[in-house]
Amino acid sequence: MKAWRVAETAGAFTLETLADPLPAPGEARVRVAAVGLNFADLLMRDGKYQVRPDFPYTPGMEMAGVVDALGPGTTGPAPGTRVLAYLGMGALAEAVCVPVARLLPLPEGMPFDHAAAFPIAYGTSHLALGRKAALAPGETLLVLGAAGGVGLTAVEIGRRMGARVVAVARGAAKCAVAEAAGAHLSIDSDTPDLKAAFKALGGVDVVYDAVGGAAGEAALSALRPEGRFLAIGFASGQVPQIRANHLLVKNLSVIGLWWGGYLNFAPEVLDASLRQLLDWYAEGALRPHVSDTLPFAALPEALDRLAARASTGKLVISLQP
Ligand SMILES: NC(=O)c1ccc[n+]([C@@H]2O[C@H](COP(=O)([O-])OP(=O)(O)OC[C@H]3O[C@@H](n4cnc5c(N)ncnc54)[C@H](OP(=O)(O)O)[C@@H]3O)[C@@H](O)[C@H]2O)c1
Incomplete structure (x- = not known):
């Protein structure tokens, strides 16, 4: 099979031929149909992600495809079942072996x-918005990086939870994408005085920060008493510096969330959340925004687009003809 590989820290993505993997007991082999790209694919390649791979490794964190074999003695989704899975790494290959407990069947009609x-x-x-921040109807949610992969879903889910959603994104086109996903209003992140623009909102209850740096710090200062700051990511490359005395004086909470980390200590939390989300998708309540689907051979170009902030929502690699 073909698989993308990275040989060293900050090295190139190279397409190689590997043996087809054989599923072990408890595993299914999945023919990969599509892979979702993430900012973290770049961080991992560059040795800047919280998970450090052993080189050489196969990148790719999440995928969808069709089960084609089960490991010895394994009962699980029958060959032919359409599934999705979070892998952490290894998805950018024509086939992967996955523990059957990690596979979720796709709702009818869900494209790969x-x-x-x-x-x-x-x-x-x-x-982040439900379990961690307990976002309540009528509260104001400020989303940084609102037209990106995670940011756009925060807009959509925040709106669904009944919040007043304010999106922050760079330029009119990205602001329009965030408004189309449900934001009540948007703020261009190139606004010269972002801190003043956030303050003018009249108080924010929850900040969803996927960007960090100065924008994250400005958003923190716009929180009203008992506000919650969700530290989601640092796409700017800068970790916001947060002063504990400010938290005390305004009764603020800072909440870290690493979604993938739950696999290590409470995988059932991820599973229940994803099943709920797939039900919402099946009801037509969620509309994934994929700005581009590129072929398997175009992975380096796709990741260049991600690094250049040229995508909105998600970029997907398709392995289908
Ligand atoms: N905590 C978790 O469990 C979790 C899960 C997924 C992702 N993340 C993190 O969340 C962040 C976003 O991930 P993603 O996959 O949604 O990425 P993405 O699709 O590339 O979105 C990132 C957004 O950040 C903004 N941005 C601001 N400064 C940037 C810079 N210097 N370089 C690149 N983008 C910049 C961009 O929007 P503008 O151009 O509009 O500024 C872009 O839309 C990453 O740090 C990622 O590691 C965390």
Whole structure:
């Protein structure tokens, strides 16, 4: 089979031929149909992600495809079942072996590009806004990086939870994408005085920060008493510096969330959340935004687009003819 590989830190993505993997007991082999790309694919390649791979490794965190074999003694989704899974790494290959407990069947009619783009983006925003921040109807939610992969799902889910959603994104086109996903209003992140623009909102209850840096710090200062700041990611490359005395004086909470980390200590939380989200998808309540689907051979070009902030929502690699 063909698989994308990275040989060293910050190395090139190269397409190689590997042996087809054989499923072990408890595993299914899945023919990969589509892979969702993530900013973290770049961080991992560059040695800047919280998970450090052993080189050489196969990148790709999440995928959708069709089960084609089960390991010895394994009962699980029958060959032919359409599934999605979060893998962490290894998805950018024509076939992968996955523990059957990690596979989720696709709702009828869900295309593979929606399925591959689904788990990380929706899962992160669902757990962050619900379980962690307890966003309540009528509260104001400020989303940084609102036209990106996770940010756009925060807009969509926040709106569904009844919040007043304010999106922050760079330029009119990205602001329009965030408004189409449900934001009540948007703020261009190139606004010269972002801190003043956030303050003018009259108080924010929850900040969803996928960007960090100065924008994250400005958003923190716009929180009203008992506000919650969700530290989701640092796409700007800068970790916001947060002063504990400010938290005390305004009764603020800062909440970290690493969605994939739940696999290590409470995988059932991810599973229940994804099943809920797939039900919402099946009801037509969620509309994944995939700005581009590129062929398997175009992975380096697709990741260049992600790094250049040229995508909105998700980028997907398709392995289908
Ligand atoms: N905590 C978790 O479990 C979790 C899960 C998924 C992702 N994340 C993190 O969340 C962040 C976003 O991930 P993603 O996959 O949604 O990425 P993405 O699709 O590339 O979105 C990132 C957004 O950040 C904005 N941005 C601001 N400064 C940037 C810069 N210097 N370089 C690139 N983008 C910049 C961009 O929007 P503008 O051009 O509009 O500024 C872009 O739309 C990453 O840090 C990722 O590691 C965390």
